[in-house]
Amino acid sequence: MDDLTEMLKGTLEGCVLEIIGSEETYGYAITRRLNELGFADVIEGTVYTILLRLERNGLVQVVKRPSGIGPPRKFYTLNDAGREELAKFWAKWQYLSSRIDRLKEGGR
C-alpha cells in the first residue's frame, strides 16, 4: 500500500484512543495491535508521541508497572475526558466518511 501518512493525520490518534478504551494497555502492545489491524507501517516512535500527547492533554490515566521480560511498561486507561474525546472521534469519522462516500457515488 502507498504511503498513508497524510491520511492518518487525525485518525491515528483516534485509533489509539479506541484501543486504549477497549482494554488497559501500553505503547509497545498498541503498536503491535495497530500493525496486526493493517496499519502496517506505524512504528513505535509514532505511537509514543501520541501517548505523550494524550497524557499531556489529560485524556488518559497512566500507571507504570514492571514487566518481568523487559523494561517497565506504562499502562494507559481512558478517563472521562478520554471517553468523550473518543466519542467525538467516531462522530467525526462517521461524518467525514459519509461525505466522502457520497462524493464517490457521484455526489448527488
Next chain:
Amino acid sequence: MDDLTEMLKGTLEGCVLEIIGSEETYGYAITRRLNELGFADVIEGTVYTILLRLERNGLVQVVKRPSGIGPPRKFYTLNDAGREELAKFWAKWQYLSSRIDRLKEGGR
C-alpha cells in the same frame, strides 16, 4: 460539527481531484461544490493552495478563460498523472476506511 481539519489531511486533495475529474471546473466553483457536499468549513484559500499544488505536481491541465461576471477563471482538467493519482487516492481511502471500520467493530 467539530473541527475536521486534521482528519481532512490527505483526503481533501483527493476530493478536489475527484471533482475536477468529473467535470472541467475552477477554484471558486470547487469550493462551493465542497460546501454543498457537506465540507462546510472549507474556504477558498484552502482550495486554491491545493490547486496550485496540483498544478505544480503536474496532475492537471489549466486553461484561463474570461468570466463575464468577474475576474477570469482558471479551469482545471485531470491529465493522465492526475487520473492515476485519483485512482491511488480511492485505493488508499478504501484501504484506510476498511481498517478503521474493522477497528470500530471490535477489530477481530
Next chain:
DNA sequence: ACCGCTATACGGTATCACTGAGTAGTGGGA
C-alpha cells in the same frame, strides 16, 4: 560479551489544511 527483543523518550523534519492580507473584475443600491 554480544545480540535480539522488549520498552520508552525526544529533537528535528515534511506535509498539509488553514489564516489573513492583498489584488482585481463586475454589477447594484444609496
Next chain:
DNA sequence: TCCCACTACTCAGTGATACCGTATAGCGGT
C-alpha cells in the same frame, strides 16, 4: 458617483500531526 457585495485568484505565514533517527535501558539466550 461612490461604496459594497460577489466573484476570483495569489501568497506568506501558522499550527497540528505523523514520521525519522537516535538514545537509553531491562531481560534472556548463545
